[in-house]
Amino acid sequence: MLAAMREASTPTSDADAALPHTARSGYVLAVLVLLASLLVVVMSWRNAHQLEMRAAEADFVADTEETTTLLSQRLAYYELVTRGGVSLFASVARPSRRQFQDYVDGLTLSERFPAVVGLGFAIYVSPGQLSDLQVLLRDSGEGLFAVRPHGLREHYGAIFYLEPKIPENLAAIGYDMYAEPVRHAAMAAALDSGQARLSGLVHLVQDYGAPIPALVMFQPVYRAGDHPARVAARRESMQGWIYIPFRMQRFVDIALGSTPQRARFRIVDVTDPVERVLYADPPGADRRQPAFVHSTVLEPFGRRWRLDFESEPREVVEARIAGLRTTLVVGLFASLLLFGIALTLVRTQARAEQLAARMSESYRRSELRFRNAMQYSAIGDALLDREGRIVEVNPTLAVILGSAPEALVGAPFEECFVEGKEPISHDRERDALADGAYRTTRTLLRGDSVRQVQLTYAPVPGDIGQDIARLVQVEDVTDRVRAQAQVLALNRTLEARVALRTRELTQANQALETFAYSVSHDLRAPLRAIDGFSRLLAERHADTVDETGREYVARVRNAAGRMGELIESLLKMSRVGRGGMNAAPLEIGRMAAEILAELQAAEPERKVRIEIAPELRAIGDPALVRSLLQNLLGNAWKFSRDEAVAWIELGHNDAGEFFVRDNGAGFAPEYADKLFRPFQRLHSQDQFSGDGIGLASVKRIVERHGGTIRAEGMPGEGATFYFTLPEPPQE
Numbered sequence: 001m002l003a004a005m006r007e008a009s010t011p012t013s014d015a016d017a018a019l020p021h022t023a024r025s026g027y028v029l030a031v032l033v034l035l036a037s038l039l040v041v042v043m044s045w046r047n048a049h050q051l052e053m054r055a056a057e058a059d060f061v062a063d064t065e066e067t068t069t070l071l072s073q074r075l076a077y078y079e080l081v082t083r084g085g086v087s088l089f090a091s092v093a094r095p096s097r098r099q100f101q102d103y104v105d106g107l108t109l110s111e112r113f114p115a116v117v118g119l120g121f122a123i124y125v126s127p128g129q130l131s132d133l134q135v136l137l138r139d140s141g142e143g144l145f146a147v148r149p150h151g152l153r154e155h156y157g158a159i160f161y162l163e164p165k166i167p168e169n170l171a172a173i174g175y176d177m178y179a180e181p182v183r184h185a186a187m188a189a190a191l192d193s194g195q196a197r198l199s200g201l202v203h204l205v206q207d208y209g210a211p212i213p214a215l216v217m218f219q220p221v222y223r224a225g226d227h228p229a230r231v232a233a234r235r236e237s238m239q240g241w242i243y244i245p246f247r248m249q250r251f252v253d254i255a256l257g258s259t260p261q262r263a264r265f266r267i268v269d270v271t272d273p274v275e276r277v278l279y280a281d282p283p284g285a286d287r288r289q290p291a292f293v294h295s296t297v298l299e300p301f302g303r304r305w306r307l308d309f310e311s312e313p314r315e316v317v318e319a320r321i322a323g324l325r326t327t328l329v330v331g332l333f334a335s336l337l338l339f340g341i342a343l344t345l346v347r348t349q350a351r352a353e354q355l356a357a358r359m360s361e362s363y364r365r366s367e368l369r370f371r372n373a374m375q376y377s378a379i380g381d382a383l384l385d386r387e388g389r390i391v392e393v394n395p396t397l398a399v400i401l402g403s404a405p406e407a408l409v410g411a412p413f414e415e416c417f418v419e420g421k422e423p424i425s426h427d428r429e430r431d432a433l434a435d436g437a438y439r440t441t442r443t444l445l446r447g448d449s450v451r452q453v454q455l456t457y458a459p460v461p462g463d464i465g466q467d468i469a470r471l472v473q474v475e476d477v478t479d480r481v482r483a484q485a486q487v488l489a490l491n492r493t494l495e496a497r498v499a500l501r502t503r504e505l506t507q508a509n510q511a512l513e514t515f516a517y518s519v520s521h522d523l524r525a526p527l528r529a530i531d532g533f534s535r536l537l538a539e540r541h542a543d544t545v546d547e548t549g550r551e552y553v554a555r556v557r558n559a560a561g562r563m564g565e566l567i568e569s570l571l572k573m574s575r576v577g578r579g580g581m582n583a584a585p586l587e588i589g590r591m592a593a594e595i596l597a598e599l600q601a602a603e604p605e606r607k608v609r610i611e612i613a614p615e616l617r618a619i620g621d622p623a624l625v626r627s628l629l630q631n632l633l634g635n636a637w638k639f640s641r642d643e644a645v646a647w648i649e650l651g652h653n654d655a656g657e658f659f660v661r662d663n664g665a666g667f668a669p670e671y672a673d674k675l676f677r678p679f680q681r682l683h684s685q686d687q688f689s690g691d692g693i694g695l696a697s698v699k700r701i702v703e704r705h706g707g708t709i710r711a712e713g714m715p716g717e718g719a720t721f722y723f724t725l726p727e728p729p730q731e
Contacts, residue, residue: 026346027343027346029346030339031339033339034335034339037331037334037338038332041334045331049318053291053318056292060263060291060294060309060311061294063309064263064265064294064307065296067256067307068296068298071252071255071256071267071307073255081107081116082242083196085103085119085219085221086220086221088103089225089239090225091225093224094239097161100121100161101163101165104119105163107119110164113246113254115246115251116245116246117169117245117246117247118163118166119162119242119243120159120162120169120243121159121221121241122157122160122240122243124156124178124240124241125158126154126155127153127154127156133145147174147176148174148176153178155178156178157176157178157179157187157240158174158177158178159177160173169206171205172206175205177216183202183216186199186216186218186302187218190218191241192231192235193302195301196217196219197217197302197303198215198216198217198302199218200271200303201276202216204245204247212249213249213278213279214246215245215246215248216243216244216246217243217244217246219241220234221239221241222237222239223237248279252267263309263310264290264309265310266279266280266281266308267279267280268307268308269305270306288315290310290312290313291314291317293310294308296309374394375394376394377394378396379473380393380394380396380399380400380473381393381396381471381474382397382471383471384470384472389410390409390410390412391409393408397474400444400446400451400476401444401446416444417443417444417453418443418444439454441453442455452476453477454474456473457472458470458473527560534556534557534560535557537553538554581621583619583621584619584621584622586617586618586619586622586625587616588616588617588618588629588650588658589613589650591629592633595629595633595634596610596648599637603637606646607645608646608647609647610648610649611648611651612650613650613651613652616650616651616652617728619725624701624704625701625725628701628702631694631695631698632660632721633648633660634694635694635695636661636662636664637662638664639719640662640664641664642665643664646663646664647663648662649661649662653722658724658725659720660720661719662718662720663717664718665715665718665719666714666716666719667711668714669712669714672712672713676699676711698723706726707723707725708723709721709724
């Protein structure tokens with residue numbers, strides 16, 4: 001049986017805490033629902049994302065085409081300006097410098113075409129024609145026309161006119177552009193084709209060697225506005241070129257200035273075998289991979305340009321598609337909501353099944369604990385039915401009753417006791433059980449001995465179909481009852497002894513106080529006689545006594561006076577202990593102010609700073625408390641007399657203590673316990689007079705009021721006395 005109970009009491013494995021099969025299936029179903037809904041949301045979002053990205057890419061390509069168109073239009077405007085210059089030369093065989101300047105000023109290039117450095121004319125001459133031109137210009141007073149770089153060449157294409165006349169443009173006049181290969185190629189192409197041509201990447205003379213990307217547009221000018229059909233005729237009729245130099249950075253900024261937002265791009269000249277970058281947007285801070293790239297080809301005036309465009313990073317483009325984020329968030333929320341509903345249903349089912357299993361296991365363990373507690377209890381236990389018959393007992397109760405457990409089952413429980421044959425109050429027991437436990441003490445006859453047992457009844461519900469109504473615990477208290485009887489007897493004896501000792505001590509104290517009062521009173525008569533006769537001797541026989549005798553008489557009188565003061569102090573102490581107590585509400589602050597006023601009146605020459613806290617109240621005997629304050633404040637007044645700035649403070653701290661503090665002579669901390677002994681002094685009579693009885697009286701007064709007193713101090717730093725008195729009730 002014990003082995004079975006131990007096996008049953010062993011904690012079960014964690015298998016009972018595992019999820020039931022139906023709950024696990026429900027969790028799997030909830031996860032599958034979540035995965036399926038997330039898959040649908042992701043697929044829908046992905047399709048929408050692809051459509052939106054395609055639309056964004058189409059917008060990007062449209063923006064690139066717009067940029068290309070703007071650049072092409074700006075170059076067309078430049079070509080129209082050069083055609084206007086050609087028209088000027090068609091109307092006048094060779095315009096003068098003044099005529100050319102007036103024409104350029106009328107174009108307002110700086111306002112309409114800010115990227116253009118100027119509008120110029122490059123003359124096309126052979127070496128002989130150049131010499132004749134130089135002589136003609138010198139003879140007409142226009143000065144020397146020098147061509148650079150120097151050297152003999154088949155033809156020259158030197159800058160003859162260049163407007164506006166700014167220092168940079170004036171310095172460029174005379175430069176032979178036909179001698180530079182890149183410009184030469186464009187000028188020759190314009191001459192042979194009769195159309196405007198763009199040069200490759202050049203660096204303008206006006207930039208003084210700075211590597212600033214620039215281009216030059218050349219428009220051929222033939223004599224008398226002629227436009228020959230054949231190349232040979234064109235070369236024969238060639239007069240020069242109207243040209244426009246412009247910087248690429250400024251050109252692109254002006255051409256695209258009206259575009260609110262454009263993609264990053266660069267312009268690459270791919271006409272020649274070696275590619276040349278004409279323009280590139282400065283690199284941005286964002287180094288991420290662009291979402292889209294697109295390239296387009298532009299063929300402006302004999303050149304071939306490739307425009308490479310880059311969009312913003314993919315993350316930025318996707319961030320602008322607000323509808324996709326909303327769709328994704330709503331889809332995810334709906335998926336999580338569906339999963340939460342399924343999970344809630346599954347968890348509710350699993351929790352219900354776990355709760356049922358846990359309650360079953362808890363009931364089994366509770367039943368097991370109850371059986372073990374009853375089986376191994378050191379107190380006798382019995383289960384009773386509604387008729388008071390024993391249903392089950394533990395071994396301890398069988399030992400207490402002196403019978404076998406099998407013999408007790410079915411027997412009336414009340415018959416086991418001496419009072420069992422007498423009727424008991426079942427109504428009182430039933431009423432007590434309704435409120436909880438019911439206890440009683442019964443007498444048990446076991447063999448030849450009589451035992452006292454304590455019974456504790458408690459209602460206990462049984463299983464369905466069982467007739468168990470009560471649990472009774474039986475404890476043998478015979479030894480305890482006997483011990484309690486002995487303790488009671490000893491207590492009565494001890495109380496009698498304490499009362500006797502208290503009475504004897506009270507009588508001894510009363511006798512001692514009476515003796516002290518009588519002795520103090522009886523000593524007054526001899527002292528008065530000594531003092532009187534000493535005074536008569538000093539007054540009437542002063543002439544017959546020498547100086548030494550008169551000194552002795554004075555000492556006798558002083559000793560008698562001192563003795564009288566000591567006797568008076570003893571009488572005061574005896575009165576403190578013998579008098580009655582008349583408790584009343586007291587204003588401690590007002591009483592202290594009156595006492596300090598009396599001390600100030602006695603010594604008006606002293607200047608003492610006095611601080612008394614407001615609202616100092618207590619309950620006590622007025623006469624005794626006044627004596628207490630007189631002693632404490634008098635000591636503070638006396639021991640602070642040697643200070644240049646003396647101060648006395650009366651207050652109340654957070655611990656509920658009154659205190660009297662001064663900045664006087666103070667005392668050593670190790671002597672704090674001696675201050676309150678009668679006739680105990682820490683200073684000589686010459687330093688500070690006194691009889692050493694004041695603080696002893698203070699302590700007795702405080703103790704009569706049920707309080708405590710203590711002192712703190714340091715030599716030369718003053719002293720503080722803390723004491724307690726009964727406080728008045730709160731209003």
